[in-house]
Amino acid sequence: EMQLVESGGNLVKPGRSLRLSCTTSGFTFGDYTVTWFRQAPGKGLEWVGFIRTKLYGETIDYAASVRGRFSISRDDSKSIAYLQMNSLKTEDTAVYYCARRDAYNHGDAFDIWGQGTMVTVSS
């Protein structure tokens, strides 16, 4: 079964850092772009950023709201992606999801999602 599982969510104070992990199984991780999203309580989905495959130089793009504070990385040997979040703000409070971007069968759609991990930024 193809799966993504997020972990690392927690309650943190403004200005602090947190690292989320996206552990995957059931597919060849290195063949897929991994994307991070978030959803603030009661709000809609927001794209955070993604990291492309080694074939595309592992290039990364970020949403303007997190650029310069968040960074995404991947370890293909472990089939894990990471979201490093620095200088956290209260408005970063959200459920964070990772998802697989499928260029092969679903036209760049985000076809498999993790269950999400909650990040709360509060003093």
Place this chain on the structure above:
Amino acid sequence: YELTQPPSVTVSPGQTARITCSGDELSQQYGYWYQQKPGQAPMLVIYKDSERPSGIPERFSGSSSGTIVTLTISGVQAEDEADYYCQSADSSATYVVFGGGTKLTVL
């Protein structure tokens, strides 16, 4: 770049629900639709404007015309009650954007 959806749509069981999504870049970029039920992760229901992933019921369909994409659910069932989000990309196909979501209520 923005995608605009109606905040809510209400239908009776067995009726047809149509949810629209408008945005300038939709004339050049594909539209995608995700279903999200309370407490759950989003699930892909339509990709590339009108393609349906395996396992998604045939009552779900998508269409595109100009700068509008539409999700149609024919013969709506109670289990279809959820939030629906359209998604696309900017003109460079780099940045991902979502609509604000539409709450489908089945009364």
